[in-house]
Amino acid sequence: MPTTLQPATLPELPEIIDGLPNICGWEKEIESVTQQDRPVFLPTTNIQLNEVQAAFAIALHMHQPTIPAGHSGQLISNLQYMFEHPQEGDNHNAAPFANCYSRMADFIPELVANGCNPRVMLDYSGNLLWGLRQMGRGDILENLKRITIDPTYQPYVEWLGTMWSHAVIPSTPIPDIKLHIQAWQHHFAAIFGWSALSRVKGFSPPEMHLPNHPDTLFEFVKALKECGYRWLLVQEHSVETLTGQSLGYKHLPHRLIARNSHGEVISITALIKTQGSDTKLVAQMQPYYEAKTLSRQMLGEVSVPPIVSQIGDGENGGVMMNEFPGAFFRASYEIAQNNGGKSGVVAMNGTEYLELIEAAGCHEDNYPTCQPIGQHLIWQKVSPENCNPDAVANAIAELKQTHHNFHMDGASWTNHISWVKGYENVLTPMNQLSAFFHKKVDSLPENITKESRYREALLYNFLLQTSCFRYWGQGVWTDYAREISRRGETILANW
Numbered sequence: 001m002p003t004t005l006q007p008a009t010l011p012e013l014p015e016i017i018d019g020l021p022n023i024c025g026w027e028k029e030i031e032s033v034t035q036q037d038r039p040v041f042l043p044t045t046n047i048q049l050n051e052v053q054a055a056f057a058i059a060l061h062m063h064q065p066t067i068p069a070g071h072s073g074q075l076i077s078n079l080q081y082m083f084e085h086p087q088e089g090d091n092h093n094a095a096p097f098a099n100c101y102s103r104m105a106d107f108i109p110e111l112v113a114n115g116c117n118p119r120v121m122l123d124y125s126g127n128l129l130w131g132l133r134q135m136g137r138g139d140i141l142e143n144l145k146r147i148t149i150d151p152t153y154q155p156y157v158e159w160l161g162t163m164w165s166h167a168v169i170p171s172t173p174i175p176d177i178k179l180h181i182q183a184w185q186h187h188f189a190a191i192f193g194w195s196a197l198s199r200v201k202g203f204s205p206p207e208m209h210l211p212n213h214p215d216t217l218f219e220f221v222k223a224l225k226e227c228g229y230r231w232l233l234v235q236e237h238s239v240e241t242l243t244g245q246s247l248g249y250k251h252l253p254h255r256l257i258a259r260n261s262h263g264e265v266i267s268i269t270a271l272i273k274t275q276g277s278d279t280k281l282v283a284q285m286q287p288y289y290e291a292k293t294l295s296r297q298m299l300g301e302v303s304v305p306p307i308v309s310q311i312g313d314g315e316n317g318g319v320m321m322n323e324f325p326g327a328f329f330r331a332s333y334e335i336a337q338n339n340g341g342k343s344g345v346v347a348m349n350g351t352e353y354l355e356l357i358e359a360a361g362c363h364e365d366n367y368p369t370c371q372p373i374g375q376h377l378i379w380q381k382v383s384p385e386n387c388n389p390d391a392v393a394n395a396i397a398e399l400k401q402t403h404h405n406f407h408m409d410g411a412s413w414t415n416h417i418s419w420v421k422g423y424e425n426v427l428t429p430m431n432q433l434s435a436f437f438h439k440k441v442d443s444l445p446e447n448i449t450k451e452s453r454y455r456e457a458l459l460y461n462f463l464l465q466t467s468c469f470r471y472w473g474q475g476v477w478t479d480y481a482r483e484i485s486r487r488g489e490t491i492l493a494n495w
Contacts, residue, residue, distance in 0.1 A: 013190035018452045020459055021130040022190040023164060023183035025450040030185050033198050034228025040199045041352035042359060044155040046117065049356045051343035052305040054251075054294040056287035057271070057350050059121035059204060059233065060314030062101055063166050065468040066127045068483045075463070077131025093321070098137060100315035101128070105143040107328065108153050116332040117341030118156055119349045123204040123311070126164035126187045127466065141191055148192045158349035159196070160204040161185065161229060167465035169220055170211035170409055171427060173434040175442075177216075178223035180462060185227065202350045203232040204311065206467055208273060210238040212372035213408040214392060218260035221268050231269035231354060232256070233311060234370075239270070242369055244376030250274055251306035252299055253354060255367040259379070263387035269364055271309045271350050282312035283324040285331040291345045300366030304357045307348065374399075374406055429485040430464050436492050437461045453495060460488030 010029050015022055070076035082094035104120055111118045122144075132140050147153040163169065164183035172180065181203075189197040203224055211217045224232060236250050242257065256270040274290075281287065287308040294306045313320060338344040348356075381395040399406045437457055441448055448454050469481035 010194050012193075013186070015133065015187075015190040017455065020452070020455050021126065021133075022186050023126065023462070024179075024186060024455055024458055026186060026189075027182060027446075027449060030182060030189065030197070031226075031228070033189070033194050034185060034200070036198055036228070039355050039359075040201055041155060041158070041349065042355040044151075045352050045356065046155075047342050047346055047348065047352070047356065049305070049360050051339070052346050053296065053343075054291040054305045054308070054345050055348040055353055056291040056308040056345070057119065057121060057310070057348055057353065058282050058285070058287055059123055059160060059309075059311035059350075060104065060282070061123045061204060061311055062128055062314045063125040063206075064097075064128045064131050065166065065466045066131060066463050067480050068487070069480070073483070075134075077127070077135055078468075079128075079131055080135040083135070096321050097315045098140065100321060101132065102140040102143045103325070104157070104314075105147045107325065108147050108156050111329065111332050112153060112156065114333075114336075115340060116336045117347065118328075118332045119158075119347035119352070120156070121158045121160050121202065121204075121311075121349050122314075123160040123162050125162060125166045125206070126184050127166060127463075129187055129191060145192060148196050154196075154199075156349075158202065158351055159188070159192075159200050160202045160233070160350075161188075161200050161227075162204045163206050165462040165466045166206045166468070167462070168207050168209040168467045169205055170209055170213065170216055171430075172465055173431060174216060174219045175438050176434055176461065176465065177220055178226065179458065180465075181223055181227045181229075183458070183462065199351075201228070201230040202271075203229045205232060205234075208233070208235040208238065208311070209467075210234050210372050212238075212374050213396075214258070214375065214378065215260045215389075217372055218258040218264065218266060221256065221258040221266050224268055225266070229268070231271060231350060233273050233309060233350070234270045235273050236275045238373055239272075239370040240373050240376060242371055242376065242379075247272065247368070247370060249297070249368050251294060251308055252297060252304070253307075253357075253367050254370045255364055257369050257371050259371075259375075259384075259387070261387065261389040261392035263384055267364070267369075269354065269367065270370065271307065271353075273309050273311055279312035279317050279320050281310050283317075283319040283327060285327045286310065288331045288335070288345065288347070299357065299362050302357070302361045302366070304360065304362060307353050309350065374408075377403065377406065427470075429482065433461055433464055433485055433488045433492075436489065440492055440495055453491070457488065457491050457495070460484055460491060464488060 064077050064079040066075050067078050069081050082091040086092050147157045161184055163180040211220055250272045254270045255267050257267050259265045287310040291308045296303050296305050335341040377399050378395050382391045464484045469477050
């Protein structure tokens with residue numbers, strides 16, 4: 001356990017260093033803050049658990065990739081490109097998107113002032129946070145500070161950590177997973193401060209993409225715990241029971257079990273994001289209306305309200321851009337009619353809910369268990385006593401031959417799309433750049449992370465791993481990936 005430092009004793013972090021985002025260099029300070037395990041929301045919550053029938057939690061995911069498409073090919077936010085090229089595709093949505101990135105900082109104070117008890121979880125990629133600053137939209141960041149820092153509004157809002165450049169975890173090189181997580185923590189602390197970072201305890205995997213390869217999952221969960229996270233959000237159909245069944249208690253927290261090919265086991269709490277059309281469900285506040293149909297359940301020996309958890313893009317699509325504000329306000333005012341939104345069916349944030357049920361006597365050991373989809377087939381073939389990398393590799397190879405749907409690509413909220421097949425032209429350079437990066441830096445002293453050359457090389461390594469270079473198809477997006485790869489290789493070659 002690291003020495004715990006109080007935010008007041010830590011240096012104020014610069015947000016931009018030599019024109020680059022602050023993504024490294026203060027690892028020990030970050031760890032000292034994020035490993036604090038004192039309650040975050042329990043001291044300020046205005047909800048009494050015994051008065052709650054059911055709860056719901058909504059999260060808004062925000063992201064714009066960084067692309068080499070500025071003047072002379074400089075790195076810029078895709079949002080800036082949209083503003084500068086309004087006639088292309090759906091780029092006319094640039095201004096509405098920018099408004100979506102800022103508007104929760106207006107909605108929450110208005111609802112609180114009108115006697116409501118709203119809740120929202122926010123997930124912003126590092127790319128987006130940097131891009132807003134790059135393009136001179138610091139006004140959005142300043143607006144967000146109001147609901148992140150001001151004690152009047154902060155208890156209603158929970159930030160979720162994520163990978164810095166929106167890298168889908170199953171196809172991210174394992175040595176880079178923790179670096180992404182730490183980079184986001186650096187950047188967030190530089191913008192919003194140490195105290196705000198100390199309150200970030202939930203994690204939102206990009207595209208809800210959960211690795212199902214035993215070793216990747218283990219390293220992911222291990223990195224999360226080492227970085228101070230208490231729980232993560234997972235997609236319902238990306239997990240199964242330990243016997244390979246669908247979840248029977250999707251509205252209760254679960255314990256996600258990760259066992260690697262050496263037989264080591266680690267676990268972390270998971271809140272289950274239910275299936276469905278994510279953005280539409282959040283935009284129309286479906287989690288609230290589903291929660292109204294639920295009643296308290298037993299968790300171990302404790303009666304608790306179930307929680308309906310849902311995440312969707314916070315800006316993407318007409319339903320979210322246009323229908324969400326009205327639906328969010330209508331639900332908030334309706335909920336407020338029950339004791340100011342403090343009893344019956346209520347909005348809660350993830351950490352708040354977990355802290356309340358733990359204070360009521362629940363423990364992680366009481367939670368139903370789950371594992372990534374498909375792993376039960378592996379563990380049917382590999383017993384704990386015979387667990388070794390060769391046995392696991394052989395089991396995986398055999399299952400791929402005998403089960404046509406079996407794969408180790410992970411599962412996400414876009415499960416009909418493979419993040420691997422057909423994208424070798426991105427994945428191969430991505431893995432090569434990562435290997436080149438680690439060959440250069442892994443044997444160097446720890447303080448190398450404070451150097452500009454390290455930060456620049458790390459940035460390009462991250463940028464090449466951004467999901468958009470695959471999800472948005474072949475063509476200009478894979479061209480962007482090739483250019484980022486070329487620049488990253490050049491930086492490392494000239495080190």
